[in-house]
Amino acid sequence: MPRENSFSDSDGRSLTPDLEEADVPVPVSPTYDAAPTSPTSARNRPPPLSPTKHTERARTISRPTATSTMHPAHRFRYTVRKVIAMHRGTTVLSGRGVGAEPGVDPRRASADAQYGGIKQDCVIEVADYSTVRSSFGRMTNREFAQFMDDPAASEREPWVKVRWINIGGMSWDVIKAVSLKYDLHPLALEDVFHTRSQTRSKADYYNRHLFLRILCHELGDPDEAIGATAAEGSTLTDLPRSLSPSPFTDADAEMEMRELGKGDFEEDEKTLRGTQPTRKRRPLLPTSRADVRRQSSRTATTTPGRRDTAEVLKDRRMEEAAIKALKSGERVNVKVSPMFIFLLRDGTVISMHATPDLELTQPITRRLRQRDTGLRSSADPSLLVQSLLDLLVDKALEVIDAYHVKIKKFEREILLKPRITTVRNLHILSGDLILHKRTLEPIRTVIYGLRRYDVDRAAALIETTPGAPEVKAVGFMSHKSKIYLADVFDHMEYILTSLEMFAGIGENLINYTFNMASYEMNEVMRRLTLATIIFLPLTLLTGYFGMNFERMWSVQGHSDILFWIIALPVMAIVLPIFIVPDIKRMIHYVQKRMLTKKVAKTFKTA
Incomplete structure (x- = not known):
């Protein structure tokens, strides 16, 4: 009878056989040996066996199983079904498909296979402090993993009120060690590994900790503007979050049977009997990140009408x-990069950012080393989180100042002489401002939520049962940190209003440039029209007097004075008719100038 939650075929047979019946390897994480045993299971555990009983049990285990007495053809079918089951299990373990299990559990072997290739030399700083003393230390990846695995070394001393673990860089061994130590939620770890540079900032509340994902906007080197952002928008895994594997079909099963049995049962029986050369066995479960990528690529290529993920x-x-x-x-x-902050109930703050150095958080570290600072004297972990948020907002203020300088430069160029290159730069700048506004607005929402809804969201996590005493909800942020968050919120308001103002100025400058171009074109057309009006009567009379007629009294009996006697009156009548609007505008302009001079003279004499 198949177990619960096991795969079965159309006939109801289990495709995931029991471990007692089949020698199926159990996926276990390399650094997570076994599941913790509860006291109840320890009490129910049988006593250790004596040497005699141990020998009898060994004999019992060494007895021939049912598969050893099978016919070779049936044994091969049994083996193929087991391989199919393991292939399907591998797909479930390694595929981040639509409808897959959410979250990243570091205790699973599939997480090691999928994220084990994320390796980087990180810089980890552990800071323990209180109002009376402080301690700082830096570690490498190996040292930090050993520090987290050793309960005696990682245990906090009695004087420590706040522990800050600041991780610079992203590496699977470091994140796995800290997540196992502090039991970080799988959904939060999934956000760490599948976050893009344009992902919205957010705050998630869990029972054991508060998780913050904040996008950091900081100025970069102008010479690296192209190369530094070439990989913008990619995740740490280089795979989309909803990579959907293809379903396991009968064609895939036949392919597996052909790969294992050469497509003929007779040859398979020869192989099982030892008359055919055996092939090297491949592992059923993925043992490395390359195995997962190879399986994903094979799945993508065998699905018709579907492009490979790497090509996309x-x-x-x-x-x-x-x-x-x-x-x-x-x-x-x-440079837009995410920072991840975990605030635990026991006063531990964990911060992670992708840059493998700690230059970003050096101002906070210097404040912690000074005893008279408010951050150090309060020994409040939520105030440390507020300081990190304030630091990221200050970095965004530097970006706003740089955009202010740039928009002033473009405004001067436009007012001096409008050019199409300046309009191009303004168009690019306006697009960048829109993108930054999209990534900065959620930060304001996060800060407002921490100030206003912290206790309400913490209360929603409390599981209440009928008849149980009411438990008072306690938020993650203290009252003092909420007061300082109000200042951070004001800075975010200034940043967002500045972005809107700069975007509006840029659009106005672009419109002003095209309006000036249209005005200059209208002026040119007006001059050409005026010249045409002036010379239209002269051209008409010149064409008349230039005709070759034998009897033409106006030419033969008179001189060229007759031409001007006719032309001047005609021009005096035609020109005013066409330039009447211009004459009216000129008269109106003269009247306004006279009025303003009269008012100015009145104020001078008063």
Whole structure:
């Protein structure tokens, strides 16, 4: 009878056989040996066996199983079904498909196979402090993993009120060690590994910790404006979050049977009997990240009408790189990278950012080293989170100042002499401002939610049962941190209003440029029209007097004075008729100038 939650075929047979009946490897994480045993299971555990009983049990285990007495053809069918079941299990373990299990659980072997290739030399700083003393230390990846695995070494001393674990860089071994130590939620870890540079900032409340994802906007080197942002928008895994594997069909089963049995049962029986050369066994479960990528690529290529994921990513990055190259020029190079913050109930704060150094958070570290600062004297972990948010907002203020300088420069160029190159730069700048507004607005929402709805969201996590005493909800943010968050919220308001103002100024300058071009074109057409009106009567009379007629008294009996006697009156009548609007505007302008001079003279004499 198949177990619950096991795969079965159309006949109801289990495709995931029991471990007692089949020698199926159990996926276990390399650093997570076994599941913790509860006290109840420890009490129910049988006593250790004596040497005699141990020998009898060994004999019992070494007895021939049912598969050893099978006919070779039936044994091969049994083996193929087991391989099919393991292939399907591998697909479930390794595929981040639509409807897959959400979250990243570091205790699973599939997480090691999928994210084990994310390796980087991180810089980890552990800071313990209180109002009386502080302690700082830096570690490498290996040292930090050993520090987290050792309960005696990672245990906090009694004087420690706040522990800040600041991780610079992203590496699977470091994130796995800290997540196992502090039991970080799988959904939060999924956001860490599947976050893009344009993902919205947010705050998630869990029972054990508060999770914040905030996008950091900081100025970069202008010379690296193209190369630094070539990979913008990619995740750490280089795979989309909803990679959907193809269903396991009968064709795939036949392919597996052909790969294992050469497509003929007679040859398979020869192989099982040892008359045919055996092939090297491949592992059923993925043992490395390359195995997962190979399986994903094979799944994508065997599905009709579906492009390979690597090709889609390559095309997208190529288009992004081409657009970045076309936008190069007078731009503000802004690096957008996420920072992840975990605030635990026991006073532990964990911060992660992708840059493998700690230059970003050095101002906070310097404040912690000074005893007279408010951050150090309060020994409040939520105030440390507020300081990190304030730091990210200050970095965004530097970006706003750079855009202010750039918009002033473009405004001066436009007012001096409008050019199409300046309009191009303004168009690119306006697009960048729109993108930054999209990524900065959620930060304001997060800060407002921390100030206003912290206790309400913490209360929603409390599970209440009928008849149980009411539990008072306690938020993650203290009252003092909420007061300081009000200042951070004001800065975010200034940033967003500045973005709107700069975007409006840019649009107005672009409109002003095209309006000036239209005005200059109208002036040119007006001059040409005026010249045409002036010379129209003269051209008509010249054509008349230039005709070759034998009897033409106006030419033969008179001189050229007759031409001007006729032309001047005609021009005096035609010109005013066509330029009456201009004459009216000129008269109106003269009247306003006289009125303003009269008013100015009145104020001078008063």
